[in-house]
Amino acid sequence: MELQRLIIQRPLEFGSILHLKELIPVFHRWIQEQLIKDHLLIDVGDYLHLKRDPKLLLVAHEGTFSVIYSPEGLVLQYQRRRPISGMFTQRLEKIWNTLQLASRLLEQETTLEGKIHFEANRFRIIVNELLWTETTENAPKVLEETIREAFRKEAGMSGFTVTCSMPETKERLLLEFEVTSIQDLDSTISSVEQICA
Amino acid sequence: METTWKKRLSGQISPELGREIDIFETQLELRRIGKLDEKIFAETRLRRGVYGQRYDNGRRHDGLRTQQLGFPTGELTKGPETMWDAPGMLRIKLPFGGITPEQMEVLADVADEYSHGVLHVTTRQGFQLHYIHIDDTPELMRRLASVGITTREACGNSVRNVTACPLAGVCEGEAFDVTPYAKALSRFLLGHPDCQDFGRKFKIAFSGCTDEACGLVKMHDFGAVARIRIENGMERRGFALYVGGGLGTVTQQAKLFDEFLPEEELLPTAQAVCRVFSRLGEKRNRARARIKFLVKKLGIEKFRELVLEERKILPQDLLWTSYLKELPAWGEKPLKEGKETSLNTRYDDFNEWLGTNVMSQKQKGYAVAVVTLPLGDLNSFQLRQLAGLARRYVGKNVRTTVEQNMIFRWVSKADLPALYSELEVLGLGESGAASLVDITACPGTDTCKLGIASSRGLAAELGRTLRLVGEDDEAVRRLRIKISGCFNSCGQHHVADIGFFGNSRTVDGFKVPHFQVVLGGQWDSNAGSFGLAIGAVPSKKIPEVVERIIQQFRSNRQQSEPFHSFIERVGKKQLRAWIEDLMRLPTHDVAPDLYTDWGDVREFSLGDLGVGECSGEVISQFQFLLADAEREVFEAQLKHEEGDLLEADSLAYSGMLKAAKALIQEQIKDIGKKPDHVVHEFRTRFYDTELFFDQYAKGKFGRYLLQRYEAGPVGENTEAVHQLIEEAQLFIDATHACSAKMQEQSVLQN
Numbered sequence: 030m031e032l033q034r035l036i037i038q039r040p041l042e043f044g045s046i047l048h049l050k051e052l053i054p055v056f057h058r059w060i061q062e063q064l065i066k067d068h069l070l071i072d073v074g075d076y077l078h079l080k081r082d083p084k085l086l087l088v089a090h091e092g093t094f095s096v097i098y099s100p101e102g103l104v105l106q107y108q109r110r111r112p113i114s115g116m117f118t119q120r121l122e123k124i125w126n127t128l129q130l131a132s133r134l135l136e137q138e139t140t141l142e143g144k145i146h147f148e149a150n151r152f153r154i155i156v157n158e159l160l161w162t163e164t165t166e167n168a169p170k171v172l173e174e175t176i177r178e179a180f181r182k183e184a185g186m187s188g189f190t191v192t193c194s195m196p197e198t199k200e201r202l203l204l205e206f207e208v209t210s211i212q213d214l215d216s217t218i219s220s221v222e223q224i225c226a
Numbered sequence: 227m228e229t230t231w232k233k234r235l236s237g238q239i240s241p242e243l244g245r246e247i248d249i250f251e252t253q254l255e256l257r258r259i260g261k262l263d264e265k266i267f268a269e270t271r272l273r274r275g276v277y278g279q280r281y282d283n284g285r286r287h288d289g290l291r292t293q294q295l296g297f298p299t300g301e302l303t304k305g306p307e308t309m310w311d312a313p314g315m316l317r318i319k320l321p322f323g324g325i326t327p328e329q330m331e332v333l334a335d336v337a338d339e340y341s342h343g344v345l346h347v348t349t350r351q352g353f354q355l356h357y358i359h360i361d362d363t364p365e366l367m368r369r370l371a372s373v374g375i376t377t378r379e380a381c382g383n384s385v386r387n388v389t390a391c392p393l394a395g396v397c398e399g400e401a402f403d404v405t406p407y408a409k410a411l412s413r414f415l416l417g418h419p420d421c422q423d424f425g426r427k428f429k430i431a432f433s434g435c436t437d438e439a440c441g442l443v444k445m446h447d448f449g450a451v452a453r454i455r456i457e458n459g460m461e462r463r464g465f466a467l468y469v470g471g472g473l474g475t476v477t478q479q480a481k482l483f484d485e486f487l488p489e490e491e492l493l494p495t496a497q498a499v500c501r502v503f504s505r506l507g508e509k510r511n512r513a514r515a516r517i518k519f520l521v522k523k524l525g526i527e528k529f530r531e532l533v534l535e536e537r538k539i540l541p542q543d544l545l546w547t548s549y550l551k552e553l554p555a556w557g558e559k560p561l562k563e564g565k566e567t568s569l570n571t572r573y574d575d576f577n578e579w580l581g582t583n584v585m586s587q588k589q590k591g592y593a594v595a596v597v598t599l600p601l602g603d604l605n606s607f608q609l610r611q612l613a614g615l616a617r618r619y620v621g622k623n624v625r626t627t628v629e630q631n632m633i634f635r636w637v638s639k640a641d642l643p644a645l646y647s648e649l650e651v652l653g654l655g656e657s658g659a660a661s662l663v664d665i666t667a668c669p670g671t672d673t674c675k676l677g678i679a680s681s682r683g684l685a686a687e688l689g690r691t692l693r694l695v696g697e698d699d700e701a702v703r704r705l706r707i708k709i710s711g712c713f714n715s716c717g718q719h720h721v722a723d724i725g726f727f728g729n730s731r732t733v734d735g736f737k738v739p740h741f742q743v744v745l746g747g748q749w750d751s752n753a754g755s756f757g758l759a760i761g762a763v764p765s766k767k768i769p770e771v772v773e774r775i776i777q778q779f780r781s782n783r784q785q786s787e788p789f790h791s792f793i794e795r796v797g798k799k800q801l802r803a804w805i806e807d808l809m810r811l812p813t814h815d816v817a818p819d820l821y822t823d824w825g826d827v828r829e830f831s832l833g834d835l836g837v838g839e840c841s842g843e844v845i846s847q848f849q850f851l852l853a854d855a856e857r858e859v860f861e862a863q864l865k866h867e868e869g870d871l872l873e874a875d876s877l878a879y880s881g882m883l884k885a886a887k888a889l890i891q892e893q894i895k896d897i898g899k900k901p902d903h904v905v906h907e908f909r910t911r912f913y914d915t916e917l918f919f920d921q922y923a924k925g926k927f928g929r930y931l932l933q934r935y936e937a938g939p940v941g942e943n944t945e946a947v948h949q950l951i952e953e954a955q956l957f958i959d960a961t962h963a964c965s966a967k968m969q970e971q972s973v974l975q976n
Contacts, residue, residue, distance in 0.1 A: 030229045034339055054827045061288045069295060071281060071313065074672070075825045076344060078600045078686040080653025081608055086342055088357055090297060090311060093342050108342065110359065159335055164229045199331055199610055201338065 030164065032172075033112045033120065036155035036201075037128045041103040042146040049077060049084050049096060055138055056087040056094075065089065065130060067123075092124075094131055105132060105147070108157060117175065156202040169202055176204065231365045238372040246378065247371060250274050251364040252857055257304065261860065266853045268305025269845040273384055275317040275377025276363050278305065278839045279356060279673050282312030289828030304360055307837050313357040315673060316340075317380035318370065321412035322390035322405055322432070323351035323626035329373045330613035330624070334606035336366050345609055347602040347630045349666060349718055350429070352380065352387045356673050378416060381839065383424040385500070388412040390432040391440040392627045395558060396587040396594060396635055400434025401452035402463055404441070406556045407492060408432040410549040414493050415500065423504045423847040425515035429472075430496075433752050436466070442628065443752040444480045445471045445721060447517045448499060451752065455486055463489045469499060469529070470521030473715035477756045478518040481526040483533075491537075493546040498536040501895075502529070509846075541896055558636060561621035564591025565640035576646050579657040582703075584642060587635070595634045595645060596659035600689065601667055601682050602630030604654070611652050619645055628718070629666055631659060662705045662776075663692045666718060670711025670728060671823065675836030677711035679728025679739035679765050683824025685709050691769055702776055705789055706749055709741070720756040721747040723789045724775060729762055730832055734814045739765040739823040739830050745775065745801060746793030758793060760801045766820045767808045774804055848965060851888035852958065855881040859954045866951060871942045878947070878954040879939075882931045885961040886912075892968065905935045918964050927953075927960035 041047075053073060060070040074086030082097035083106075092109045107128040113120040135145045154176070162168045192205040239247075253270055256262040262270075284295045297311030304310050318333070325333075333353060337345045340362045341355040348354055358366070367377055379385055388408050395403035411430065415421050421428070433441030433451045443449030450465035464486045471480025487495060499517075506524075508515040521529050583596040597612065604612075616624050616634065623635040637645060649655040658664050665688055668674065670681030688707060697703045708722035712729070719725030725744035730737050740762040747757030763771050783792045793801065811820050823830055862877035883901055886908040890897050893911060897903060909932065912918040918928040930953035940946040 053825070057289060057827055060286075060293075061290055069297065071286065071295060074342070075683070075686075076603065077825075078689065079344070079603055079605060080600075081605045083343060083605070088313065088342070090295075090313075093357070095342065110357075157339055159339065160229060160231060160234065164234070199335075200607065 030161055031112075032117060032156065032158055032161045034109060034157040035121070035124055036106060036108045036153075036157050037124055038097075038099075038104045038106045038153040038155070039128060039132055040099065040101060040148045040151055041105070042148050043102055045103060045145055047103065047141070047144045051141060051144075052085055052096060055135070055140060056085070059087065059134070064134060065094075065127065067091065068127070092127065104153075105135065107131065121176075150208050152206050152208075154204045154206070159201070162202050169204075172202065173204060176206075231368050235368050235372045239368060240371070240374075243371045243376060244368070247364055247367045249854075249857065250367070252861055253853075254360065254364065256857060256860055258302065258310075261856070262853060264303050264305055264308075266845055266849055268308065268839070269382055270850075270853070271304060271360070271363075272382030272839060273379055274363070274367070275319070275380030276304075276358075276360060277315040277317055277381045278308050278675055278836065279313050279315045280671070280675050280677065280834060280836065282309055282314060282675065283307045283836050284309045284312065285833070287828065287831040287833040292833050305839070308839075310360060314360055316355045316358045316363060316366065316377060317348070318353040318355070318375060318377050319380045319387040320352050320375070320626060321388050322394070322408040323392055323628075324405070324409075324622075325624050325626060325632075326373070326622045327613035327616045327624075329375055330609050330616065332369055332373045332375070334609040334613070336369050337606045337609070340366050343606045344603055345606065346669070347599055347604075347626050347632065348387075349602075349628050349630060349668065349716060350387045351389045351392075351626045351628055353626070354669070356669075376416070379421075381427075383426055383845075385415045385418075385421050385428045385430065388415075388430045388432070389441060389628060391434050391438075392625045392633050393440075393585070393594060393635075394432070394434050396589060396592070397434055397438075398586075398588045399438060401454045402434065403556070404432040404434050404450070404452050406549065406553055407450070407465075407489070411493060411496055414545055415496065418497070418500070420497055420500045420504060422850065424500075425507045425509040426512065426517075428500070428503065428517065437751055439721075439749045440752055442718075442721065442749075443468050443471070445473050445477075445718070445753040445756075446480060447472065448496060449480055449752070450487075450492065453486055465489070465492060467495065470518040470526070471753075472516050472518040473718065473720045473756075474516070475513075475713045476518070477715075477720055478522065479756070480518075481521055481529075483526065483530055490547050490550060494537055494540055494543070495533065497540060497543075498533045501536050501540075502532050506532070558623050559621070560589075560592060560623070560636040560638075561619065562636075562638045562641065564589060564636075565638050566591050567640040567642075575650075575655070575657070576643060579646055579655060580642065582657045582661055583659040586639075589636075591639055592635075593637050593639050593642060595637050595642065596627075597632040597634065597649060597654050598656040598659050598664060599631050599654070600656070601665070601685055604632075608652050608654060611648075612654070615645065615648055629660060629664060631664070658693070658703075660706070661703050662697060662707065663689055664706075665689050666706075666708040666722070668710050668716035670709075670717075671826070671834070674711060674716075675839065676714060677728065678730055678832065678835070679711055679741060680823040680825055681709040681711035681717055681726075681728060683826065684726065684741065684765060684768055687824050688769060688772060692772070699780055701783070701786075701789070702780055705776070705779075707772070708747075713742075719744050719747070721749050721753040722757065723747065723749070724772060725757050726768060728765075730830075731762060731764075733764075733811050733821070736814050736821050737830050737832055738811065738821050741765055741768050743768075743771055743805065746790040748790045755790065757790075758798055758801070760798060760805065761809055763805060763808050764811055764820055765823055767811075770808055771805050774808075775801075778804055848888045848892060851884050851891070852961060855884035855888065855958050855961075856955075857881075858884065859951060859958065862951045862954065866944070866947055869944075871944060871947045872939065874947050875939050875941075875950060878951045879934050881954045882934065882957045885958045886931055889918075889961055889964060892965070901935060905931065912964065917968070918960065920960060920963065927956050930954070930957045 056073045069090040072088045083095035085096045087094040091111045095106045097104050132147050257267040297309050299310045302310040346354045390408040394405045428447045430448045431441040431443050431446040433443045449468040455462045467483040467487045468480035469483045503517045507520050585594045620634045620636050665685040667681040667685035671677035672682050705723040707724045708717050708719045710717035710719045710727040719727050726741035731740045742762045743760040744757040748754040858877045858881035862874045865874035890907045913928045
């Protein structure tokens with residue numbers, strides 16, 4: 030089956046001090062200006078009352094952006110909701126680019142006065158599709174190798190490490206990537222897409 | 227071959243439930259290709275729990291202007307003014323709030339995959355998921371069905387989730403455990419033919435006692451309070467039965483229908499009430515279509531008389547009493563041995579939690595522990611972890627509450643410290659259950675199409691500030707705050723000590739979110755009385771209202787005077803005087819923030835209000851059956867294309883029978899499903915009388931049904947089956963025409 034429901038996360042640099050309420054007007058403005066390419070931004074969801082995630086949502090028809098807390102700190106997450114056509118790498122590229130755009134917008138957001146910086150070399154991919162995980166034999170390995178192979182083909186990406194975890198508590202399959210730099214990854218994913226297309 | 231949930235779960239879903247979901251999937255397809263009317267589809271999906279959500283009309287005020295939301299499927303709708311692609315809500319029924327660890331895990335999974343990982347416990351002991359795409363709903367329903375959960379009749383003009391006291395079976399004060407009765411009635415009325423033609427929704431509650439809040443019976447359409455009567459030295463179980471209660475814009479306390487209804491009469495009486503409501507309840511004016519208006523119009527005596535007459539003529543049903551035979555074996559099984567232990571030995575937070583969130587059960591050594599959910603929300607991770615805790619501490623003995631919390635029952639008292647520690651790690655160890663800080667709120671403007679003001683925003687703010695302040699006065703701590711985003715009372719503000727419902731006022735030329743202050747409602751005595759509306763106050767000033775009212779109660783109550791008595795004694799005039807200055811606002815240029823709503827930086831607007839789906843579209847039983855008949859003929863075409871000719875033949879014939887039955891039911895109610903009966907009645911009432919005849923084709927279309935009935939299946943002949951399908955479609959068209967003719971004749975006769 031086609032793996033469609035992916036989540037990508039990028040952690041903020043350790044020490045980023047941000048009051049999450051500051052993001053509410055920012056997200057509302059993104060909606061006013063429809064700033065995310067190929068997305069219909071609809072609403073802002075406020076879950077600051079929860080002691081757990083998500084804290085804030087920016088809901089689009091195509092996917093949901095959220096700001097969550099991980100054990101290491103704040104994380105920006107993009108959860109793809111609607112299917113994307115094309116090969117896996119094409120879908121991955123599209124999802125990645127969307128998260129990158131949101132990350133850049135937040136880093137450049139003047140009202141936040143430079144409080145947000147994303148880590149340059151880490152990101153996570155979560156498989157939000159239980160059926161794929163359950164029906165793919167050795168799913169963690171398959172996913173890891175698929176992505177690893179895609180990156181490896183583009184020399185220069187040999188320096189990254191992948192940690193894969195499949196928690197015993199029925200949480201979702203998660204892959205943690207450490208790369209040389211996100212910029213390298215940007216160009217790599219684009220190149221992989223060109224090769225596979 | 228592609229793996230799908232349908233294939234993967236085959237064998238794990240009851241055939242009946244599986245078939246229902248398959249039918250819904252076909253109905254989605256029919257709507258998508260324009261073969262199912264949008265109003266009929268709207269009520270169809272509502273009866274499957276698939277509800278609308280704010281902005282689904284394709285418009286949203288972004289603070290500067292109203293944006294048109296250009297969804298990919300363009301003009302396709304899933305109901306009037308409801309865009310296909312727009313995010314929606316799925317309401318999930320849990321009769322009496324009962325939930326198992328397996329169900330919790332599946333709910334967590336579907337929240338992750340189809341929503342955004344947050345689950346909301348409703349004020350009717352169910353769950354809601356938001357931001358759901360309608361295309362995902364059949365798959366989602368299958369996954370829920372695999373663990374025995376249905377969304378059927380969670381919305382629309384139907385019997386909603388049957389609620390019951392969450393302490394049923396473990397409470398010291400109850401007459402007996404109402405759980406098996408709630409379960410039986412819920413099952414009996416689900417999809418029952420006598421419950422498919424209501425003008426509005428129908429809510430049922432069960433209570434084990436009279437004095438506590440318990441099931442809030444008196445605000446329900448149909449409420450049963452457990453009673454025991456001694457007859458000939460023997461205990462006999464029954465219920466004090468109440469009907470016609472309700473909140474909303476016109477509140478009404480339920481009327482006593484019967485002081486003691488024997489247990490074996492519960493299900494048939496409910497059926498008879500449903501029949502009377504179905505037959506005589508208002509259908510056109512939705513604002514007056516709840517059963518409370520019918521009870522008021524007829525008077526309880528006349529209403530009772532009609533129900534009892536109906537009861538006498540009901541066809542006997544084994545289901546009325548079959549569940550009673552299983553009652554002796556009924557009972558929850560504790561997972562662990564109950565152990566009394568000295569608990570007051572740990573740090574303050576635990577002791578506080580123990581004081582507010584834990585109650586001893588009537589069973590020695592066991593306690594009930596409340597898991598407080600802020601605004602009724604928890605995330606998928608928390609729910610999965612709760613499932614794990616349930617497995618370790620209580621097994622299947624978990625329930626949701628109408629105060630939007632969850633409870634663990636049958637906790638061995640010795641386990642309470644460990645359970646608390648684990649809940650705390652999950653962020654679910656908050657104390658203050660059923661107290662001032664445990665605020666109930668409907669979704670309001672966050673997601674509801676009818677929300678006027680932000681009930682959740684206000685609840686979050688009040689919860690935060692009241693927790694910070696703390697409260698030493700026990701009488702104050704026990705006050706309840708409940709908030710609705712509009713007058714429809716989903717937050718049950720009428721039965722709170724301090725209640726609020728959202729509205730709007732124009733001040734200084736700007737629309738400003740306000741809340742009407744409602745004081746002195748009675749939660750106890752099964753929602754014993756409703757509060758007094760005092761006046762509307764700007765939303766941002768509500769925290770000051772709460773502070774003042776509490777201060778007055780703290781200072782001026784007479785010894786051990788309950789809050790509702792205090793409010794009644796003080797009177798509306800004085801109450802209003804206490805908060806009158808808060809009703810005024812400085813001009814917009816001085817304090818623009820006071821003109822906005824909690825948690826929303828946009829300029830306040832009523833532009834996002836949509837058309838409510840609370841009551842659904844009023845679609846007659848005839849329209850439903852006809853739509854279903856057409857769906858079967860459509861499925862027959864698909865089967866024909868697949869080469870499954872026998873199934874195609876069967877579906878086409880079944881479609882004609884359904885259409886005939888729709889017509890017959892316009893004249894007689896109890897027709898049943900047997901083809902012999904349906905065809906006989908059709909022949910005598912519509913064919914022989916020529917009522918079904920077409921002006922030009924005469925009896926040709928009617929003969930299609932009669933011929934198929936007499937000749938039997940047409941066999942595996944592709945042309946013959948194709949012809950039968952076409953005839954079935956023509957028969958359905960003729961049924962529409964016949965119904966229109968009957969309506970015209972009826973108008974002329976009147």
